[in-house]
Amino acid sequence: MKQSVSSTTEPQDIPARERLRLYLERSGCAVDASRIIALTPDASVRAYFRIPWHGATAVAAVYPEPFDPATHPFLDVTQLFAEAGLPVPQVIAVEGELGIIVQEDLGDRQLRNLLETASEDEREQRLEEAIGLIAQIQAATELAYARDSICSRLAFDEAKLSWELDFFYQHYFGSLRGEKLSDSEERRLKDELYELARELAARPRILCHRDFHxxxxxxxxxxxxxxxxxxxxxxxxxxxxxxSLLLDRQKAPPSLAELRERRLFFLEARASRGLPTIDPDEFAREFRLTTVQRGLKAVGTFSCQTAVYGRGRAYARFIRPTLEIVLQALEWLGRFPEIRRQIAARIKDPIELEVS
Known part of the structure; x- marks a missing residue:
């Protein structure tokens, strides 16, 4: 039986696919439900579908609840990025009552898949292109503030970074490994995690995509x-x-020489866009601090997805190499001995494979 939104039915109570079918019917694109193709979300609360759209195809994001288009983060940041000349998908239609955003269909080719089969020259070209996009995002910082964009009011402040590290502690040691550290170990570990968060939070801030993998x-x-x-x-x-670009979901730590080359290229890309000069050695230190925080945050996510949500097939394989990357950065920094000790003690014990 077809459902409709009425005074007694909340939109979020209607399954995503049915809400989308209802919207397409209203929009003059009535189709058989079999032509609404589910796409795989990545640890997301949103559901994505490829849909027929006026003789072509589009991608629809169906959110869990209705939203106000005037304050929706995706629409706000898309408008900002588009104004800055960044290559984001075009927003085609919005239906806030049903929680739906229809956007340009970019196809199925992720850069991840392309890099796996690319020649060395093409891989280099694509990575440099991606690094250039990061510099272009950072060059939009002033525009974000001028537009009072939602992203200009959010930050990787101490509270956010600490929350992510607490999430790592909870789900790596607890959910995944079922361990309880001694009180003294927990105190030393959390002291270092919070020190890391404070130090990164104090760094100069600039516009970040936040998941640029x-x-x-x-x-x-x-x-x-x-x-x-x-x-x-x-x-x-x-x-x-x-x-995120260089180290997220890697199968093994890249060489220090490769990372140095990428960092220097990035600093040149920033300079070419008129962004302030950063000392390469200081940037290398910040890069390692970020590697530790971002890596531990990712391990928390992989652990939660594996142990709590049963998605180990997709996530468990990244836990050990990510910890290896974190340990490499910690050794380079020569700091945070308790974090180093706890990771080194467990890195050869891939318990995640047993629960995946």
């Missing part, structure tokens, strides 16, 4: 690199998106 970069039908999943943009350290 290679699965959030698409290669469209014309071969152009496009940015998706940008609704959580906020102000943070200059190194944040570069760490």
């Amino acid at each position: 290679v699965s959030n970069l698409m290669v469209d039908q014309r071969g152009r690199l496009r940015i998706i999943d940008h609704q959580d943009a906020r102000m943070g350290p200059a190194s944040y998106d570069l760490v």
